[in-house]
Amino acid sequence: MKKSEDSESHTISVLVDNEPGVLARVIGLFSGRGYNIDSLTVTETEHEAHLSRITVVTAATPMVIEQIKAQLARLVPVHSVIDLTVSGPSIERELALIKVGGKGERRVETLRLADAFRARVIDATTESFVFEITGRTNKIDQFISLMEPLGLVEVARTGVAAITRGPGGLTPE
Amino acid sequence: MAREMTGAEMVLQALADQGVTDVFGYPGGAVLPIYDEIFQQEKVSHVLVRHEQGAVHAAEGYARSTGKVGVVLVTSGPGATNAVTGLTDALMDSIPIVCITGQVPTHLIGNDAFQECDTVGITRPCTKHNYLVRDVEDLARVLHEAFYVAANGRPGPVVVDIPKDVQFATGTYNGTPNVRHKTYRPKLKGDQAAIRETVELLANARKPIIYSGGGVINSGPSASRLLRDLVKATGYPITSTLMGLGAYPASGDKWLGMLGMHGTYEANMAMHDCDVMLCVGARFDDRITGRLDAFSPNSKKIHIDIDASSINKNVHVDIPIIGDCAHVLEDMVRIWKARSVQPDKAAMEAWWGQIAEWRKRESLSYKSNDDVIMPQYAIERLYQLTRDRDVYISTEVGQHQMWAAQHFHFEEPNRWMTSGGLGTMGYGLPAAIGIQRAHPDALVIDIAGEASILMNMQEMSTAVQHRLPVKIFILNNEYMGMVRQWQQLLHGNRLSESYMESLPDFVKLAEAYGAVGLRTEKPSELDDAIKEMISVDRPVIFDCRVNKLANCYPMIPSGKAHNEMLLGDEPEVEEVSEAGKILV
Numbered sequence: 001m002k003k004s005e006d007s008e009s010h011t012i013s014v015l016v017d018n019e020p021g022v023l024a025r026v027i028g029l030f031s032g033r034g035y036n037i038d039s040l041t042v043t044e045t046e047h048e049a050h051l052s053r054i055t056v057v058t059a060a061t062p063m064v065i066e067q068i069k070a071q072l073a074r075l076v077p078v079h080s081v082i083d084l085t086v087s088g089p090s091i092e093r094e095l096a097l098i099k100v101g102g103k104g105e106r107r108v109e110t111l112r113l114a115d116a117f118r119a120r121v122i123d124a125t126t127e128s129f130v131f132e133i134t135g136r137t138n139k140i141d142q143f144i145s146l147m148e149p150l151g152l153v154e155v156a157r158t159g160v161a162a163i164t165r166g167p168g169g170l171t172p173e
Numbered sequence: 174m175a176r177e178m179t180g181a182e183m184v185l186q187a188l189a190d191q192g193v194t195d196v197f198g199y200p201g202g203a204v205l206p207i208y209d210e211i212f213q214q215e216k217v218s219h220v221l222v223r224h225e226q227g228a229v230h231a232a233e234g235y236a237r238s239t240g241k242v243g244v245v246l247v248t249s250g251p252g253a254t255n256a257v258t259g260l261t262d263a264l265m266d267s268i269p270i271v272c273i274t275g276q277v278p279t280h281l282i283g284n285d286a287f288q289e290c291d292t293v294g295i296t297r298p299c300t301k302h303n304y305l306v307r308d309v310e311d312l313a314r315v316l317h318e319a320f321y322v323a324a325n326g327r328p329g330p331v332v333v334d335i336p337k338d339v340q341f342a343t344g345t346y347n348g349t350p351n352v353r354h355k356t357y358r359p360k361l362k363g364d365q366a367a368i369r370e371t372v373e374l375l376a377n378a379r380k381p382i383i384y385s386g387g388g389v390i391n392s393g394p395s396a397s398r399l400l401r402d403l404v405k406a407t408g409y410p411i412t413s414t415l416m417g418l419g420a421y422p423a424s425g426d427k428w429l430g431m432l433g434m435h436g437t438y439e440a441n442m443a444m445h446d447c448d449v450m451l452c453v454g455a456r457f458d459d460r461i462t463g464r465l466d467a468f469s470p471n472s473k474k475i476h477i478d479i480d481a482s483s484i485n486k487n488v489h490v491d492i493p494i495i496g497d498c499a500h501v502l503e504d505m506v507r508i509w510k511a512r513s514v515q516p517d518k519a520a521m522e523a524w525w526g527q528i529a530e531w532r533k534r535e536s537l538s539y540k541s542n543d544d545v546i547m548p549q550y551a552i553e554r555l556y557q558l559t560r561d562r563d564v565y566i567s568t569e570v571g572q573h574q575m576w577a578a579q580h581f582h583f584e585e586p587n588r589w590m591t592s593g594g595l596g597t598m599g600y601g602l603p604a605a606i607g608i609q610r611a612h613p614d615a616l617v618i619d620i621a622g623e624a625s626i627l628m629n630m631q632e633m634s635t636a637v638q639h640r641l642p643v644k645i646f647i648l649n650n651e652y653m654g655m656v657r658q659w660q661q662l663l664h665g666n667r668l669s670e671s672y673m674e675s676l677p678d679f680v681k682l683a684e685a686y687g688a689v690g691l692r693t694e695k696p697s698e699l700d701d702a703i704k705e706m707i708s709v710d711r712p713v714i715f716d717c718r719v720n721k722l723a724n725c726y727p728m729i730p731s732g733k734a735h736n737e738m739l740l741g742d743e744p745e746v747e748e749v750s751e752a753g754k755i756l757v
Contacts, residue, residue, distance in 0.1 A: 017356060020305065021293060032298050063485060070482035076302040076322055076357045172356070 009038065009059045010085040011092055011162045012069065015170055017077040018044050018052040025075050026054055035060060035068050039094075039137070041159040051079070051172065057137075057160050079172035082164075089165040095158045096140045097122070098131045102151035110150045117143045128153065175347050180309045181206035181340040184273060187316035189216040190349045193244050195235060195610055196220070197228040201248025202288060203275030206340035220610055220639055223631035225252050227603035229259020229330075230629070233268045234607030237590045238565055240393055242323050243607065245272040250288030253334075254295060258597060260330045261299040265594025266416060267391055269328035271319045272300075278338035279307055292334045301329030302357075307336065309344035317349060326359030327480040328391055359479060363496030363504060371451070371475045371492055372508045378449035379520035380527075381409045384432065384461075387416030387593070388454020388478060390586045392498040396420070397586045399502035400453060406509050408521065410528060412440035414455050415578055416593045423582035429528065430537070433461040434729050435575040438536035438738055439528055441727075444469050445735035446527070452476045454498045457487040458594070459756070467734030477501045536727040536740055537579050546696050548573065548648045548719040552580035552620065555646060558703045563615040564588065567604040569625030570596045572654035572725045577620040599628030602645060606632060609641040616644070616707060623649040623716075624673055633686040636712040644706050645714045647679060650721045658724045663731075663754055683714035692716040731756035 016022045023042055030037050039057040044050075058068060065083070073081045084090040098119070100110050107129075114121065114131050117139065123130035133143055137160060144155055164170070178186065184207050188196065197220045200208045211219050222228040225247045232243030243263075247256050253274045263270045277286040293305045302322050304315045312335065319331040375381060383404060389396045397420040404411050404427050411421050412432040421428060430437035432444055441463075444450065450472045455461065457476075462468040465487060474490040476483070477498055484493040494501055539549045566581055567590040568574040574591055583589050590608060592600040601619040609617040619626075626647055636643050656671040680690030689709050693702040699717070706713045726741030732753025 021297065021303075024294070024297060028298055063489070067482060067486055070480075070484070074326075074480060074482050076354075079356050 006061050007059050008062065008065070009057060010065050010083055011090070011160060012056045012058065012072070013082050013084055013162060013170055014054040014056065014072055015079040015172060016052050016054060016075075017079065018050045019077055022052065022077050023054070025077070026056070026072065029071055029075065030056075030058070030068075033071065035064065039159040041161055049172070053170075055160055055162050080170055082170050084162050084164060087164060090162055091165060092136055092160050092162040093134050094137050094140055094160050095132065095134045096144070097156045098133060098144060098147060099128060099153040099155075100131065100147050100151050101128045101153050103127055106150050110147065113143070113146050113150075119143060175345050177343055178346050179206070179341060179343050180312050180335065181210045183309070183312050183344065183346050184316065184335070184340070185210045185214055185217060186346055187313060188244065189214075191242070191317070191320050193217055193242070196244045196246050197222055197231040197235070197607065198246030199225050199228060199248065199252060201252050201275060203249035203277060203337050204246060204252075204273075204340075206337065207246065207273070207275070207335075219246070220606070220635065222603065222606075222635050224629065225255035226258050226599065227606070227629050227632040227635065229256050229263065229270065229272065230597070230600050230603035231607035231610070231632075231635075232270050232272075233259065233263050233266075233600075234567055234590050234604030235611045236268050236270060236607075237390075237604075238587050238608040239611045240587065242269040242271055242320055245270060247272065248275045248288065249277055249292065250290045252288075253292040254290055257295060257299055258595075260296055260332065262592055262595040262597045262600065263330040264299055264301060266592065267328050267387060268330070269323040270330035271323050272330060272332045274332055274334045275340070276305065276334045276336040279336045280338070282336065292332065296332045299330070300332050301327075303332035303334065305334045305336075306339055309339050309342040312339060312344060313346045318354065321354055322357055326357065327388075360495055361479075361497040361500045363477065363494040363501035365504065367492050367494045368501060368504045369508055371494065372505060372512060374449050374473055374475065374492070375407060375409070375451060375509070376512060376514060376516055378409075379517060380443075380446060380448040380524045381407070381451070381516075382443050382447040382449075383409055383411040383451045383453065384413070384444065384455060385411065385417045385420050385453040386414040386455025389417055389420040389498050392454065394586060396454070396497075396499035396502060399499060399506055401425075402506045403502055403509070406506060407516065410443055410525070412436070412444065414458070414461055414593070415591060417455060418578060418589045419583035419586045422584040424584060431578055434463070435579065435725055435727065437579075438534045438727055438740065439531035441729065441735040441738055442531045443528060447472045450474045452490070453502065454478060456483045459487070462487060463729045463737075464732055464734045469735070534740065536738070539723070539741055542720065543696060545720045546693070546699055546717060548576050548650065548723050549580050550696065551646075551648060551699065551717050551719055552576050554699050555618070555620070555703055556581045558700065559616060559618070559707065562707070563612070565590070565608045565612060565615050565617045567591065567601040567608060567617070567619045569601040569619070569621045569628075570598045571622045571625055571656075572658065573620055573622040573625075573648040575655075575725045576648070581620070598625040602626060602629050602643070603632045603635075605643040605645070606636050606639070606641050609636075609643050610639070618644045618646050621645050621647045622654060623647050623651065623676055623679070624653045627677075630682070633683070633688060633712065633714070637687045642709070642711050642713070644712070646706070647714065647716050648719050649676075649679070649716050650719050650723070651676065652721065655725070661724070679714050679716035683712075686712075688712040688714060690714050690716065692718065694718040
């Protein structure tokens, strides 16, 4: 779908029953109705209660964002839907593993920048590093763009996980 | 009371416990254990269709004419894929269906086994919900849950896919559980503050209109009664979508006729000019709104819908009320009646005066003809000659469907079954079969076109086998009329592939099926032929030869607004815009 002028990015958390096909339902909803998925993370969060949490980052006009939330909420295995972008203060984090190759002076510069971004070295050879970095999406984007001229080899990212600040939580309705 | 039984027995037990008396289906390898159980019991009877699409449409007709859940039973692979059109139709029109599909045994799933398909994958986007039952211990719960999900909230089709080994396996059946679904609990009551605000808005309106839809029918007979109460209490004009016909009686003096692409001039003009619009159980479909940015530009809009995702989807509304139509209307009528102030009398007189002016256009009129049967005339006569009977109408899709909506008038809900959302040609005959099964003594007529009827013609055999005396009234113009109409309007009159070549002789075809065939070509013979059709206590195919080039008016062409309607008596259309051409 074409992003229009007044398109805004929203982070939406969806609490679902961890049953077969539930992720396909959510993804099918987005593709079938032409909504964007900028990032998607999903895993079981409460084993006993059989609950999974899906975090979707999507961009659309405010009217379509409301549609997306209503469409998600009416899926049968969905417990609750929360728009973290508008529901009050929240925290978003993403983890990335970033491989950078290179020799000599470039390795020193690479390590110095990694230190500034608090990226940890989790694998090293004489001609490569693998960094682990967590943070907001734009911080990771920035780190990756700095690594590009220094010998960026590849990137693996988890997508965004997000949660509200304060004592309240997203519970099954 | 818990009992041990096989999965196949559970299916029949659950159906019986849900009060199901009729199932529409077609056997095959992966459902043989269930068919074996059908053979050995008497509570649930089975209607054997000739194609699985027909089974779903029959169940839709059954469901829509009774308010009950329609039940379908088909085999794996092609059985399931053939059902997909029907399931999509039921999803679009919010019809409660439980469709049980057989599946290859669990150990073969994913192996490309004979007649295997990914049924839950294929049907996920065309059902309200679906299940693959891998363990017989889950089967009873899933079956009862399927009925709950299909019937509650905004109704829709639910598929339960049961592998053959699960049908043979033994498990515990716990009776009908007290269903309180862990996630799906739709809200029935509307927000009271919003309803009070609505009543104030309505009471102060100077040019109000009520626009109702299929949601009122789905909500049950009490919703239609309350809608009538509201119209009576307010004295406001009412129009309806194709899906909502019958909720308010067509003989009512507040009735403006159907709105939308082929709606009446007065209904569409009133929608365009109103200052307060109350939408009850309709969804601002593109066939209703016409050009969106010119849709009712000066009105405050209130939208009652049980499905929150229908609110603000196409049209921004001022007051959304999420809830069941009957519940919300009940509160609305009560609050209205408790309010002592009545609407502005002078404003109402002016508004009704304006409506009377629009009505004078007689937008449904057509040129009568003594030599050739006009299709509108055929529907009018059919209506006049059947109106005192217990009559149910289904349709196929196309010009005949719109003429039926315009010229056959409905006094009660659940009497009009048509494929509105998906627009499925081939819907009407199997739907009529389902309706006749539910109402054995009623007069059930499928108003058809000669093109649509051929799409599920094989179901004639079903009607004959089960002695279901449905009447198929074909408006035969030897064209896919609506396709031709659009080609005339939008494609320079190049009638690409819309002429029906090599049509069967419908009278002989009826006889070949063991039914009765009738044909009429002259207006003077029409009445007698219709009377003969009614008097025959067997399925009838009525080949009504009509004017070949008549088109369906009034019409809002694509990309035009409500106040830019084409009326039948006007010369041909000006050029439709490029933006309009790409619309469907």
